[in-house]
Amino acid sequence: MLKRLTWASVGLVTGLGASKWLEHQARKRLRRYLRDHPGPRYAVAAGGELRVAASEARSALAHATEEGRRAMEAREQQLRAQLGLPGASRPAIGSPSQEAAQEAATQTRLRPERFA
Numbered sequence: 001m002l003k004r005l006t007w008a009s010v011g012l013v014t015g016l017g018a019s020k021w022l023e024h025q026a027r028k029r030l031r032r033y034l035r036d037h038p039g040p041r042y043a044v045a046a047g048g049e050l051r052v053a054a055s056e057a058r059s060a061l062a063h064a065t066e067e068g069r070r071a072m073e074a075r076e077q078q079l080r081a082q083l084g085l086p087g088a089s090r091p092a093i094g095s096p097s098q099e100a101a102q103e104a105a106t107q108t109r110l111r112p113e114r115f116a
Contacts, residue, residue, distance in 0.1 A: 080087050 077087075079085075
């Protein structure tokens, strides 16, 4: 029983010592590599620049989308005014052009009987 305990202790101490020695060697080589090769530092800097570029691209895309929506709404208003459809900038209620716009709108609506 004493032999087993002794050899188990020796194995445990040897394993822990070898593990610590390997960890020390790996850390030493990593420090030497980082000191001699600044590549990882450049990668971190490039990542920051990439994040800034992505943020700028996102804001440019949001601006372009908003500008496109405004242009689309302006064109829709223009077309509605040309066709006399509701939703266009309307003249005063009761004016002759208002009544003409209402009549044109009812003529352009799709009716179920048209498809029968």
